Amino acid sequence: MVQNFAINAVVNYIMTKILISIVGPTAIGKTALSIKLAQHFGTDIISADSRQFYKEMHIGTAAPTPSELASAKHHFIHHKSVEDNYSVGDFEKEAIKMLDTLFETRDTVIMVGGSGLYVDAVIKGLDAFPKVDSSIRTSLNKKLRSEGIEALQDQLKFLDPKSYKTIAIANPHRLIRALEICIGTKQPYSSFLSSTHKERAFKTITIGLTAEREVIYDRINKRVDFMLTEGLLNEVKALSSKQHLNALNTVGYKELFKFLNDEWSLDFAVSEIKKNTRRFAKRQLTWFKRNTNTLWFDYKTDAKLIIEAITDYKKGFLT
Structure with a gap:
């Protein structure tokens, strides 16, 4: 009782x-x-x-x-x-x-x-997201500097259209975070949400x-x-x-x-x-x-x- x-x-x-x-x-x-x-x-x-x-x-x-x-x-x-x-x-x-x-x-x-x-x-x-190789982020940051944010946005649109429509793709930090998960796991970032x-x-x-x-x-x-x-x-x-x-x-x-x-x-x-x-x-x-x-x-x-x-x-x- x-x-x-x-x-x-x-x-x-x-x-x-x-x-x-x-x-x-x-x-x-x-x-x-x-x-x-x-x-x-x-x-x-x-x-x-x-x-x-x-x-x-x-x-x-x-x-x-x-x-x-x-x-x-x-x-x-x-x-x-x-x-x-x-x-x-x-x-x-x-x-x-x-x-x-x-x-x-x-x-x-x-x-x-x-x-x-x-x-x-x-x-x-x-x-919770899986750990991925840190070299992926390094490579994406290099691409950001050399090709601009639009190139990364296009890459996310191809790899994960769902995330492209929902995350703040004008924010390079969020964009790179989503891309490194896509690349490192070979699965869409959105699948881990x-x-x-x-x-x-x-x-x-x-x-x-x-x-x-x-x-x-x-x-x-x-x-x-x-x-x-x-x-x-x-x-x-x-x-x-x-x-x-x-x-x-x-x-x-x-x-x-x-x-x-x-x-x-x-x-x-x-x-x-x-x-x-x-x-x-x-x-x-x-x-x-x-x-x-x-x-x-x-x-x-x-x-x-x-x-x-x-x-x-x-x-x-x-x-």
Whole structure:
């Protein structure tokens, strides 16, 4: 009898600890919604945006403004330098540790971010990949330098079309990681992505924001224009000496480095930022649509209706 009571107590604890994960394409309004939910539930926000981690990157990452940061307690915003080596594995460990701490005094925590791999690392845990010969990575890095990133993208498209459509192929680190697994194992990188999840001491409710493609693209274009008026070019210029760092191989930065290096005109660089951001948004949606349990809402949906849906969904965990 005592044993059953103890087991039930543990089960009830797990079932009542809820992580609300807000996902969707860039510029859709995830930050604004996360703050409204955090204020309603009286809780903190964990950022799962892999570029908002870096303290030198404010404007180009659309990081929360000082007033937004003051509206709710945020974690994993500007806590690293672009010079730090910080992996998704590091984030998984630190985020789970933070959640354990937050859940000691809260039943609900909000997580928000458009970096699908980082979101999945917290919710599901990272997949285990076999070791491959390190010379493969060396060879791929050499190819990147000599032939450019497009050559590696084409190679991944041939070896693993599924991964080509879902991973951030503009990120050379992720691209090379997928390719070295394909080459080293002679199997697609996507075949190692597990459907099994690590056990977590919480349940997750995923809220997705979306809109018609034309609306998403228009919001992206307007955001890029706003970033430029806010001083994005000066932010990038201040980081030009560090442009070789992986953290800065990011949409909005790498294109303006081309302008600063006299390779592109400013107008062309801006058009490339908009184009590459639109492509990124398309990949985000492809990634997030894989989760069939996501509750999707139009980006204009009143937060009160989303809160009602979350409350109803939570009841299923408690019965």
